[in-house]
Amino acid sequence: MVKMATYFGMTLGAFVFWQSMEKVHVWIALHQDEKKERLEREAEIKRVREELLAQARQKDSLA
Template sequence: MVKVATYFAMTFGAFLFWQSMDRVHVWIALHQDEKKERMEREQEIKRMQAELMAQAKESES
């Protein structure tokens, strides 16, 4: 009976561990996606600023 209870407890513990690891991996992936999107937006803003500065210099000349 102790062996069965120990086996059940270990199996249940392994299941909980894998479920939590799955959630951690999903959380990490979401944050990586958010970081990538933020960096892409910042690059787009810098590109637009460079274009506007070039247009401003061109119109001043």
């Protein structure tokens, strides 16, 4: 009986551990995706800003 209870407890513990690790993994993956998207947006903003500054410099040099 004790062996059966121990086996059940260890199985339940392993299941709970597995599920919690899966949730942690999903959480980490989501945050990495958010960070990647944020960095891509910042790079796009920087690129557009550089283009606009280059256009403004070109416009000033022609005027």
